[in-house]
Amino acid sequence: xxxxxxxxxxTRARSPYVLGGLAALLLAAALLGxxxxxxxxxxxEVLGALGRWLAGRPAQGDDMVVLMLRLPRVLMAALVGAxxxxxxAAMQGLFRxxxxxxxxxxxxxxAALGAIGMIVLGGGLLAALxxxxxxxxxxxxxxxxxxxxxxxxxxxxxxxxxxxxxxxxGVAVNxxxxxxxxxxxxxxxxxxxxxxxxxxxxxxxxxxxVRLAAVAxxxxxxxxxxxxxxxxxxxxxxxxxxxxxxxxxxxxxxxRLVALVALATGAAVAMCGVIGFVGLLVPHVLRLLWGPDHRxxxxxxxxxxxxxxxxxxxxxxVAVAPAELPIGVLTALLGGPFFLWxxxxxRIGEAAA
Amino acid sequence: xxxPLDWRMDRAPRGLLEARDVTLDGGGRRILQGVSLRAWPGxxxxxxxxxxxxxxxxxxxxxxxxxxxxGEAALDGRALADWPAPQLARRRAMLSQNVRLGFAFRVEExxxxxxxxxxxxxxxxxxxxxxxxxxAVQAAHLRGRSYLELSGGEQQRVQLARxxxxxxxxxxxxxxxxxxxxxxxxxxxHQHLVLRHARSLARRGYGVVAVLHDLNLAARYADxxxxxxxxxxxxxxxxxxxxxxxxxxxxxxLPLRRVPLRDDDGWLLAPAP
Numbered sequence: 001x002x003x004x005x006x007x008x009x010x011t012r013a014r015s016p017y018v019l020g021g022l023a024a025l026l027l028a029a030a031l032l033g034x035x036x037x038x039x040x041x042x043x044x045e046v047l048g049a050l051g052r053w054l055a056g057r058p059a060q061g062d063d064m065v066v067l068m069l070r071l072p073r074v075l076m077a078a079l080v081g082a083x084x085x086x087x088x089a090a091m092q093g094l095f096r097x098x099x100x101x102x103x104x105x106x107x108x109x110x111a112a113l114g115a116i117g118m119i120v121l122g123g124g125l126l127a128a129l130x131x132x133x134x135x136x137x138x139x140x141x142x143x144x145x146x147x148x149x150x151x152x153x154x155x156x157x158x159x160x161x162x163x164x165x166x167x168x169x170g171v172a173v174n175x176x177x178x179x180x181x182x183x184x185x186x187x188x189x190x191x192x193x194x195x196x197x198x199x200x201x202x203x204x205x206x207x208x209x210v211r212l213a214a215v216a217x218x219x220x221x222x223x224x225x226x227x228x229x230x231x232x233x234x235x236x237x238x239x240x241x242x243x244x245x246x247x248x249x250x251x252x253x254x255x256r257l258v259a260l261v262a263l264a265t266g267a268a269v270a271m272c273g274v275i276g277f278v279g280l281l282v283p284h285v286l287r288l289l290w291g292p293d294h295r296x297x298x299x300x301x302x303x304x305x306x307x308x309x310x311x312x313x314x315x316x317x318v319a320v321a322p323a324e325l326p327i328g329v330l331t332a333l334l335g336g337p338f339f340l341w342x343x344x345x346x347r348i349g350e351a352a353a
Numbered sequence: 354x355x356x357p358l359d360w361r362m363d364r365a366p367r368g369l370l371e372a373r374d375v376t377l378d379g380g381g382r383r384i385l386q387g388v389s390l391r392a393w394p395g396x397x398x399x400x401x402x403x404x405x406x407x408x409x410x411x412x413x414x415x416x417x418x419x420x421x422x423x424g425e426a427a428l429d430g431r432a433l434a435d436w437p438a439p440q441l442a443r444r445r446a447m448l449s450q451n452v453r454l455g456f457a458f459r460v461e462e463x464x465x466x467x468x469x470x471x472x473x474x475x476x477x478x479x480x481x482x483x484x485x486x487x488x489a490v491q492a493a494h495l496r497g498r499s500y501l502e503l504s505g506g507e508q509q510r511v512q513l514a515r516x517x518x519x520x521x522x523x524x525x526x527x528x529x530x531x532x533x534x535x536x537x538x539x540x541x542x543h544q545h546l547v548l549r550h551a552r553s554l555a556r557r558g559y560g561v562v563a564v565l566h567d568l569n570l571a572a573r574y575a576d577x578x579x580x581x582x583x584x585x586x587x588x589x590x591x592x593x594x595x596x597x598x599x600x601x602x603x604x605x606x607l608p609l610r611r612v613p614l615r616d617d618d619g620w621l622l623a624p625a626p
Contacts, residue, residue: 244418
């Protein structure tokens with residue numbers, strides 16, 4: 001930030017431009033995502049297909065590729081990215097620490113345990129379920145596992161006041177849950193291990209309209225509701241006592257944030273596996289660009305996170321076509337060095353809370 | 354009219370902030386023991402006492418931040434626990450010790466956080482209040498700077514401006530400023546600036562309660578001084594009454610005496626030779 005006095009209206013005036021620009025970026029990424037893949041399509045063909053679909057006219061040529069394969073996948077990527085990035089921004093605000101990931105309160109580890117538990121131990125159960133429900137079995141178990149682990153962390157964290165207990169409860173529950181994951185991995189057969197590694201690496205493959213419809217509500221709801229907590233989160237950055245003195249209720253805020261984040265991240269991880277670094281990286285970069293005000297940060301994270309995951313998924317499809325890279329590998333591979341570069345570039349004192 | 358209500362209103366006029374027989378336990382020990390204290394709007398009350406006397410805890414009770422184990426704190430005769438949080442936040446603001454903010458807000462954004470209880474959206478009036486609050490602590494020139502780039506003393510002044518902005522032009526009734534060591538980390542000029550400003554706010558109808566370590570600042574600026582030791586209120590009165598050298602010497606464990614000022618009718622407290 002420069003040291004000259006800035007015009008008073010700056011923050012308010014620039015928000016619509018920032019959000020408008022990021023929305024344009026999201027649309028551009030979506031066009032890219034719809035055009036990329038084993039079959040390369042231009043923007044004109046993509047827009048033509050969408051236009052015919054919206055106008056209710058008969059599909060032609062490669063329209064079905066766009067509408068049945070790529071559109072649900074791109075929408076899923078946008079939702080997953082928005083859910084992860086918004087959750088990350090909210091968790092970083094809640095813990096007053098820009099290096100926190102949504103997984104800290106146990107969601108990812110719990111989801112992993114739920115998924116592997118279903119893969120390794122639930123074979124009979126999966127077979128017994130109706131076909132449609134069976135295909136969701138692993139995702140349902142992961143979602144349940146994530147919520148259960150988060151609830152456990154929250155209940156332990158409530159035993160003493162302050163965010164430190166919540167943080168330490170998260171660390172402890174993560175450790176125990178990962179031990180369970182390790183044990184089940186040890187027991188797993190060769191075939192189960194393959195299913196498992198595919199899940200832990202993250203993938204948007206196999207997304208169709210049914211799967212999208214199933215997980216859209218639990219991801220979309222928090223993305224829309226979290227920005228309503230922006231003012232309280234801003235106050236919370238001053239500390240819990242200061243937030244309480246400003247008339248907010250830190251305990252209620254924490255309860256709401258943990259619930260919304262668990263819902264969004266749990267659904268994202270359950271359906272698409274672990275897609276690392278999005279929740280950490282996106283809010284961090286946006287904060288460096290436009291400051292920590294959550295009224296801008298939360299919606300901006302949703303848009304930028306969506307754009308990032310769409311682009312990463314497009315790259316994952318193209319990089320080793322016709323095969324696909326696991327998207328989690330790609331985001332971690334690119335995100336890690338980028339994050340390091342960011343940290344070294346900013347002053348250490350600013351990066352640490 | 355029903356008599357008990359009359360009695361209560363007589364006892365607790367509008368604007369009065371009081372602790373009624375407050376006992377506070379925490380961390381396995383007794384922090385405050387039966388403290389009753391009334392603070393009046395329009396006056397600057399200084400809380401003094403040695404480290405660990407319970408000054409900050411009493412301030413926290415008066416702010417409604419800490420719930421007493423016994424007794425209660427009340428504003429306008431109504432227990433703080435019964436106030437809706439946003440309504441209370443428009444009536445009293447508190448500057449805590451060491452507010453740590455690790456995110457790169459601009460100074461004006463920090464001050465505007467103080468306007469949070471005043472509505473969902475910031476209005477032009479809120480920006481005007483923020484500018485006036487910054488000017489009041491001589492920090493108007495810092496407005497566009499990143500908070501993290503400021504010195505400790507500048508950050509302290511910005512936090513004070515945020516607290517001032519919170520209860521600026523309170524429309525609901527006399528507003529309260531609770532300041533926990535507002536002079537900490539400031540140079541001598543800004544120490545006096547901050548206390549002069551606190552006193553001028555009191556003159557304009559605000560109630561001000563400040564925890565002060567510097568007894569001479571308390572003597573110079575406070576209308577009333579309350580002396581605490583070991584969680585109990587020992588004295589409460591004018592600075593001359595409450596800052597009595599014999600008591601202070603006993604309480605602090607250091608012989609103190611008053612040194613008269615030559616050009617003034619005031620005095621300074623200094624260690625006895």
